[in-house]
Amino acid sequence: MPIRKELLDELLKDCAKREDMVGPDGLLRKLTGALVERMLEAEMTEHLGYEKDDPAGRRSGNSRNGKSTKTLRTGRGDVPIEVPRDREGDFEPQVVKKGETHFEGFDDEIISMYGRGMTQRDIREHLEQMYGTKISPDLISRATAAVWDELQAWRNRPLDPVWPIVILDAIVLKVREKGTVANKSAYVALGVDLRGHREVLGIWLEQNEGAKLWLSVLTELKNRGVEDILIACCDGLKGFPEAIEAAFPKTVVQTCIVHMIRNSLRYANWKQRRAMAKALRPIYSADTREAAETELDRFETEWGERYPMVVKSWRDNWERVVPFLDFPPPIRKVIYTTNAIESLNATLRKVLTPRRHFPSDEAALKVMYLAIQNRERRSVKPMHTWSLALQHFSIHFEGRVPIN
Numbered sequence: 001m002p003i004r005k006e007l008l009d010e011l012l013k014d015c016a017k018r019e020d021m022v023g024p025d026g027l028l029r030k031l032t033g034a035l036v037e038r039m040l041e042a043e044m045t046e047h048l049g050y051e052k053d054d055p056a057g058r059r060s061g062n063s064r065n066g067k068s069t070k071t072l073r074t075g076r077g078d079v080p081i082e083v084p085r086d087r088e089g090d091f092e093p094q095v096v097k098k099g100e101t102h103f104e105g106f107d108d109e110i111i112s113m114y115g116r117g118m119t120q121r122d123i124r125e126h127l128e129q130m131y132g133t134k135i136s137p138d139l140i141s142r143a144t145a146a147v148w149d150e151l152q153a154w155r156n157r158p159l160d161p162v163w164p165i166v167i168l169d170a171i172v173l174k175v176r177e178k179g180t181v182a183n184k185s186a187y188v189a190l191g192v193d194l195r196g197h198r199e200v201l202g203i204w205l206e207q208n209e210g211a212k213l214w215l216s217v218l219t220e221l222k223n224r225g226v227e228d229i230l231i232a233c234c235d236g237l238k239g240f241p242e243a244i245e246a247a248f249p250k251t252v253v254q255t256c257i258v259h260m261i262r263n264s265l266r267y268a269n270w271k272q273r274r275a276m277a278k279a280l281r282p283i284y285s286a287d288t289r290e291a292a293e294t295e296l297d298r299f300e301t302e303w304g305e306r307y308p309m310v311v312k313s314w315r316d317n318w319e320r321v322v323p324f325l326d327f328p329p330p331i332r333k334v335i336y337t338t339n340a341i342e343s344l345n346a347t348l349r350k351v352l353t354p355r356r357h358f359p360s361d362e363a364a365l366k367v368m369y370l371a372i373q374n375r376e377r378r379s380v381k382p383m384h385t386w387s388l389a390l391q392h393f394s395i396h397f398e399g400r401v402p403i404n
Helices: 005-012 018-022 027-048 106-115 120-131 137-155 211-223 240-247 257-265 270-284 289-303 308-316 329-336 339-352 361-378 386-396
Strands: 064-074 077-086 162-177 180-192 198-206 228-234 252-255
Touching: 027 064, 027 077, 137 361, 162 211, 162 339, 162 361, 162 386, 180 211, 180 339, 180 361, 198 211, 198 361, 211 240, 228 240, 240 252, 252 257, 257 270, 257 308, 270 289, 289 308, 329 386, 339 361
Parallel strands: 162 228, 228 252
Antiparallel strands: 064 077, 162 180, 180 198
């Protein structure tokens, strides 16, 4: 609805500077209060069935009975308003409901800050500094309470039956439990769907990372509708590949090359790490499996005597290291590294790091969920070279890729 120029001129006639518009006593703050009060009066008229001072209200059985005052917290600061009352006391305003002290949109601002990792103290200080609004920790808790129901619905949503790639990883955070602060592992499953879009399938919080717990995660994915995973990428956790194969027997397990390199470099003197990384590169950049094995033999000749555990690690995991070599170079990076989930983990750490620990599992999960939602709203493009990758998947996994 267009606003008349004459009305705007009247409203702005005393606004000479920005402070007059958006300051603590500025026009926008006063206008917010005036508009809310006008809407409340309209609601009272609707409730009673007649306008204020209308003779039709006489002997109607109910009438206006003065006003009560309350302070409304808004994005512009605290706004004092007057709420009309009726004699029978059954007026239930909807614009600002009974017991509410904050206006619609204020909760969204709190949730947005909470989802970006700000602590309750940070949020209180920010709102006080920006708007002169003082809020209690209870208000923040109430504002974020609805997030839990949304999170639960998201964690239990049905999933597509076929996922070309699922990347599995875990990050560690601290949570207070039974009076002590303990490390917990947040399990994260990131899927790439048939259109090449990344989607977080779920997050789970447990005491420690282990293959048994990963099996329960994979079983839950099956219960939510996942029937087939073409390639599952994971780190080198003992028993992890077996857990994947137990849940999805036809799935190709690809050990993350980045994790393999990191684990190898842990054994080397820091002065030799650059040289070792350079020596490992020909293995995973080889054209074929046979060429990669030749490069591993060469690496063993040069480094095996000094670092036998590095060679043993590569040889023990070899069959789960090389599956990506069955695909052409342009799409190997889609498969052989968990970079996609490492990027997601970096997003999560940004919101987890400011908090030395969380008061509960629920608080930690809510913050991670909000961070994931913020990220996924920005990520709408399919993975690079996805159409080429899907063509190769259709040939390599014949009969398992649905034709739309």
